[in-house]
Amino acid sequence: MANFTHKLELITIMHGYNVKTLTQFIIERQADFPYATGEFTRLLYHVGVAAKLVNKKVNKAGLVDVLGEAGNINVQGEEQKKLDLLANWQFVQALKNSRECCGVASEEDQEIITWDDELSQDGNYIFCMDPLDGSSNIDVNVSIGTIFSIYRRISPRGTKPTMEDFLQPGNKQVAAGYVIYGSSTMLVYTTGRGVYGFTLDPSIGEFCLSHLNIVTPPDGAIYSINEGNYNHFPEGVKKYIEYCKQEDKPTKRPYSARYIGSLVSDFHRNLLKGGIFMYPPTASAPKGKLRLIYECNPIAFLAEQAGGIATDGKNRILDIKPESLHQRVPIYVGSKNMVQKLHEFL
Ligand SMILES: O=P(O)(O)OC[C@H]1O[C@](O)(COP(=O)(O)O)[C@@H](O)[C@@H]1O
Ligand SMILES: [Mg+2]
Ligand SMILES: [Mg+2]
Secondary structure (H helix, E strand, O other): OHHHHHHHHHHHHHHOOOOOEHHHHHHHHHHHOOOOOOHHHHHHHHHHHHHHHHHHHHHOHHHOOOOOEEEEEOOOOOEEEHHHHHHHHHHHHHHHHHOOEEEEEEOOOOOOEEOOOHHHHOOOEEEEEEEEEOHHHHHHOOOEEEEEEEEEOOOOOOOOOOHHHHOOOHHHOOEEEEEEEOOOEEEEEEOOOOEEEEEEEOOOOEEEEEEOOOOOOOOOOEEEOOHHHHHHOOHHHHHHHHHHOOOOOOOOOOOEEOOOOOHHHHHHHHHHHOOEEEEOOOOOOOOOOOEHHHHHHHHHHHHHHOOOEEEOOOOEHHHOOOOOOOOEOOEEEEOHHHHHHHHHHO
């Protein structure tokens, strides 16, 4: 036995590390779902493929003509970036190829995307996505991401999905996650049984389990908000920001202000270290800037699964019944005690 373990150590030293890939992990977890059919596994597998293909472009963005504007204005009234369109296309292709997805809602498309072929219409899942999050950071090499949310359809299989399939409250999500294209590329997701992180190993082209059962510290020392909009924040938010800057904290220090300007990256940092992210209503965005269906709902599901909280200042984000595809809501998300403290001021 000692000899075998020694051999294993030698092999590990020579060939690297004992990995568990995303696909292996999902297949293993199928056991958690008594009625699992492999459909969800196939869908998530294709999400991983699309993430790798987008990552290839992001990693060498300056060299492959994906920087800059695409020359269109999207449904949000924003200039679309070339990478917004590329990421959108890449994920839509992968979802179609999966044959498990009957329809997609995307930040970059006004209407829901459906397909006429029978196989797609037989798909059991609805996919909502922000194909490229943090667009203002694309051209300046600051980390960006993709955010996604998955539901089971409510319309009958074998038909085209309806708007009702996409306007389900966040508490109906069967899975949510994001990809962060940063110093390393990670895919972080939940199926309602904890939050798991996988880091892309380019040498084997696989997302490998690197963060098991992520739990957010109930208290943190980081607050993330675009203070440039300070004058237009609700009074309660202004008071909470002042509270963040005071020394009378367990750490005897003010909280640190950290704001990357990519929701995925700001959330990911706070998820691991503890902290609070806030995007309140502002003058230019009286209902908040971030979109309920493909930004706030998936982030809220992940936050809650990691022990955190996500609200719009009054309600639990996941209990909000969406009224339209690109609806915006205020969001306050992060460490439990910090969001509760904020609510004392609101
Ligand atoms: O520049 P602002 O107003 O602070 O907004 C930053 C926020 O806008 C976003 O970039 C919006 O997302 P998109 O880039 O996907 O449109 C978030 O990632 C980020 O949190
Ligand atoms: Mg976004
Ligand atoms: Mg986007």
